Amino acid sequence: xxxxxxxxxxxxxxxxxxxxxxxxxxxxxxxxxxxxxxxxxxxxxxxxxxxxxxxxxxxxxxxxxxxxxxxxxxxxxxxxxxxxxxxxxxxxxxxxxxxxxxxxxxxxxxxxxxxxxxxxxxxxxxxxxxxxxxxxxxxxxxxxxxxxxxxxxxxxxxxxxxxxxxxxxxxxxxxxxxxxxxxxxxxxxxxxxxxxxxxxxxxxxxxxxxxxxxxxxxxxxxxxxxxxxxxxxxxxxxxxxxxxxxxxxxxxxxxxxxxxxxxxxxxxxxxxxxxxxxxxxxxxxxxxxxxxxxxxxxxxxxxxxxxxxxxxxxxxxxxxxxxxxxxxxxxxxxxxxxxxxxxxxxxxxxxxxxxxxxxxxxxxxxxxxxxxxxxxxxxxxxxxxxxxxxxxxxxxxxxxxxxxxxxxxxxxxxxxxxxxxxxxxxxxxxxxxxxxxxxx
Amino acid sequence: xxxxxxxxxxxxxxxxxxxxxxxxxxxxxxxxxxxxxxxxxxxxxxxxxxxxxxxxxxxxxxxxxxxxxxxxxxxxxxxxxxxxxxxxxxxxxxxxxxxxxxxxxxxxxxxxxxxxxxxxxxxxxxxxxxxxxxxxxxxxxxxxxxxxxxxxxxxxxxxxxxxxxxxxxxxxxxxxxxxxxxxxxxxxxxxxxxxxxxxxxxxxxxxxxxxxxxxxxxxxxxxxxxxxxxxxxxxxxxxxxxxxxxxxxxxxxxxxxxxxxxxxxxxxxxxxxxxxxxxxxxxxxxxxxxxxxxxxxxxx
Numbered sequence: 001x002x003x004x005x006x007x008x009x010x011x012x013x014x015x016x017x018x019x020x021x022x023x024x025x026x027x028x029x030x031x032x033x034x035x036x037x038x039x040x041x042x043x044x045x046x047x048x049x050x051x052x053x054x055x056x057x058x059x060x061x062x063x064x065x066x067x068x069x070x071x072x073x074x075x076x077x078x079x080x081x082x083x084x085x086x087x088x089x090x091x092x093x094x095x096x097x098x099x100x101x102x103x104x105x106x107x108x109x110x111x112x113x114x115x116x117x118x119x120x121x122x123x124x125x126x127x128x129x130x131x132x133x134x135x136x137x138x139x140x141x142x143x144x145x146x147x148x149x150x151x152x153x154x155x156x157x158x159x160x161x162x163x164x165x166x167x168x169x170x171x172x173x174x175x176x177x178x179x180x181x182x183x184x185x186x187x188x189x190x191x192x193x194x195x196x197x198x199x200x201x202x203x204x205x206x207x208x209x210x211x212x213x214x215x216x217x218x219x220x221x222x223x224x225x226x227x228x229x230x231x232x233x234x235x236x237x238x239x240x241x242x243x244x245x246x247x248x249x250x251x252x253x254x255x256x257x258x259x260x261x262x263x264x265x266x267x268x269x270x271x272x273x274x275x276x277x278x279x280x281x282x283x284x285x286x287x288x289x290x291x292x293x294x295x296x297x298x299x300x301x302x303x304x305x306x307x308x309x310x311x312x313x314x315x316x317x318x319x320x321x322x323x324x325x326x327x328x329x330x331x332x333x334x335x336x337x338x339x340x341x342x343x344x345x346x347x348x349x350x351x352x353x354x355x356x357x358x359x360x361x362x363x364x365x366x367x368x369x370x371x372x373x374x375x376x377x378x379x380x381x382x383x384x385x386x387x388x389x390x391x392x393x394x395x396x397x398x399x400x401x402x403x404x405x406x407x408x409x410x411x412x413x414x415x416x417x418x419x420x421x422x423x424x425x426x427x428x429x430x431x432x433x434x435x436x437x438x439x440x
Numbered sequence: 441x442x443x444x445x446x447x448x449x450x451x452x453x454x455x456x457x458x459x460x461x462x463x464x465x466x467x468x469x470x471x472x473x474x475x476x477x478x479x480x481x482x483x484x485x486x487x488x489x490x491x492x493x494x495x496x497x498x499x500x501x502x503x504x505x506x507x508x509x510x511x512x513x514x515x516x517x518x519x520x521x522x523x524x525x526x527x528x529x530x531x532x533x534x535x536x537x538x539x540x541x542x543x544x545x546x547x548x549x550x551x552x553x554x555x556x557x558x559x560x561x562x563x564x565x566x567x568x569x570x571x572x573x574x575x576x577x578x579x580x581x582x583x584x585x586x587x588x589x590x591x592x593x594x595x596x597x598x599x600x601x602x603x604x605x606x607x608x609x610x611x612x613x614x615x616x617x618x619x620x621x622x623x624x625x626x627x628x629x630x631x632x633x634x635x636x637x638x639x640x641x642x643x644x645x646x647x648x649x650x651x652x653x654x655x656x657x658x659x660x661x662x663x664x665x666x667x668x669x670x671x672x673x674x675x676x677x678x679x680x681x682x683x684x685x686x687x688x689x690x691x692x693x694x695x696x697x698x699x700x701x702x703x704x705x706x707x708x709x710x711x712x713x714x715x716x717x718x719x720x721x722x723x724x725x726x727x728x729x730x731x732x733x734x735x736x737x738x739x740x
Binding site for chain 2: 040041042043045046050189215216217218219220222223224225227228229231232234235247248251252255256259260261279280283
């Protein structure tokens with residue numbers, strides 16, 4: 001794999017044009033060039049951006065080598081083409097990312113873009129992608145608004161949106177017969193935290209209509225100190241405390257909350273908290289209800305079944321390379337790259353084996369379904385542009401013998417049980433009592 | 441334990457932490473007349489340095505005497521002050537003394553940005569944890585609530601810091617010299633005071649207090665990039681409420697912010713962020729210089 005950064009790439013492209021040599025790398029038929037945008041710095045880097053790209057780099061290396069993965073992913077690269085990657089840091093805000101996107105498409109001439117953890121970036125990029133007719137995969141961000149408020153021709157999201165996380169969590173409580181006379185929330189004070197709390201309270205309103213909301217706390221993003229909030233939660237004594245916090249905010253909250261025994265008074269339910277396990281290890285208490293925004297991380301490893309070989313291959317390769325297990329972010333990167341590979345090879349089968357254009361790729365990706373370590377992914381929403389996927393919630397349990405965290409009492413949910421049907425907005429779906437949900 | 445007592449305890453814990461962070465900021469402004477945006481970076485570097493030192497302490501057999509980790513926390517703050525204090529003050533800030541205050545803000549903001557990247561170069565983007573000192577002091581049961589003993593140790597540290605700074609400034613020879621420099625640096629120089637040394641000493645003391653705030657916070661959080669951003673904003677609110685350059689003002693400002701924030705979290709959580717700046721706005725409405733700063737005639 002050839003990895004370069006945007007500045008060096010830009011310089012090389014300029015030099016190539018200046019001396020009148022052959023065209024840029026993107027024109028080469030034996031190479032498929034993707035631009036990957038993810039957080040390499042900033043607060044989301046450690047939790048999402050860096051592990052995602054670690055997983056992506058590993059998979060691209062394995063694909064370029066060929067024969068490292070079970071069928072149908074055993075063919076080299078993308079349809080035999082070598083994969084070349086340009087990596088860009090997502091830090092800097094949406095305005096900067098729009099410029100970076102234009103650079104990738106117009107100067108680097110990438111064949112596809114895979115990127116974006118931030119929901120703000122995911123809302124800013126699609127109009128530009130359509131303007132430039134650039135095939136783009138949103139691989140991580142959670143806001144349902146991307147395709148519920150907009151429609152795009154060249155943009156696809158290969159991961160389910162965040163509604164699934166909190167609907168699954170509420171369903172988990174119900175399926176475990178967990179008594180919830182009251183609950184409270186501690187979520188970050190920005191769109192992610194507010195939306196997660198709205199989804200969770202909406203789902204609880206359907207499944208536990210008598211449950212009382214004790215308090216809803218929204219500390220500032222990056223607050224660090226949660227002493228007062230923990231006092232409020234201890235005083236209110238809710239049966240359950242919901243949090244969609246992530247990264248350092250979640251780690252800080254857990255360190256301070258467990259030191260004061262909050263987990264012994266209230267059940268903690270973390271909608272997307274698996275990514276802090278590698279850092280906290282046994283400091284993460286047993287008995288937390290835990291989601292990973294999909295059948296990712298420990299839930300995927302515990303699942304077995306038809307995808308066991310693919311999952312274990314990626315899991316073991318990741319552990320060997322990085323000395324830690326893969327959490328949710330690399331799983332979402334993998335499902336994006338496997339989806340891209342499937343779409344490229346489908347398009348090539350239809351166009352006689354040449355490198356597909358953006359139009360051919362978009363046509364191949366629309367409504368596509370494929371397998372990934374996180375389960376069977378279907379582009380089932382937004383006219384085939386938005387994925388749905390199965391989800392899982394489990395309970396943390398530290399295994400002192402192996403020195404590893406395990407997920408026990410895992411419940412797996414079919415994609416159509418925890419995602420809205422096509423044509424219905426998430427909030428409406430929850431408010432109407434999940435019409436069309438297909439749960440076993 | 442009734443709600444008022446809970447709010448008071450929570451407010452005092454938050455105020456203790458906030459005072460340690462803010463007092464260095466107001467000290468540097470009082471002596472050097474520089475609004476030091478890089479104070480947030482010094483706080484973050486203090487947190488990283490303590491995480492590294494405490495980690496090294498336990499890795500080298502510190503489990504036998506875990507209380508030694510508290511010395512490592514303080515040592516980390518001392519090291520930050522010894523290294524970065526002279527580097528920033530002698531190497532950069534002294535060239536801007538007497539220049540426009542806005543220019544100084546921009547210079548320290550540039551330093552803040554540079555140090556943010558320096559931290560990433562040194563410590564990377566992965567988090568650091570040093571929980572051990574946080575739980576060593578056990579729990580304190582107040583009514584139906586449990587608090588961590590460490591939180592009260594931070595309050596004690598804040599009281600000690602406040603007393604030492606106040607006594608040093610008001611009851612020692614060094615303090616009198618510093619006050620003379622604050623009052624009139626040119627006259628002090630003509631009287632034989634080494635003003636440059638006073639500036640350096642004050643800046644190093646400010647850097648130490650910023651780093652101490654970070655070092656004492658490190659055991660209760662995940663030390664990650666961007667740590668200093670939120671801290672500097674709330675620290676500014678505290679020193680503006682108390683009056684720039686005033687040590688008692690920083691103490692009162694920290695108490696007002698801490699208790700009003702705690703009251704908001706318990707009674708009106710939606711206003712948690714708003715309340716801090718609402719208090720600041722109310723104070724500025726009646727005392728534009730802050731509670732304890734002396735009113736000065738403005739040249740026009």
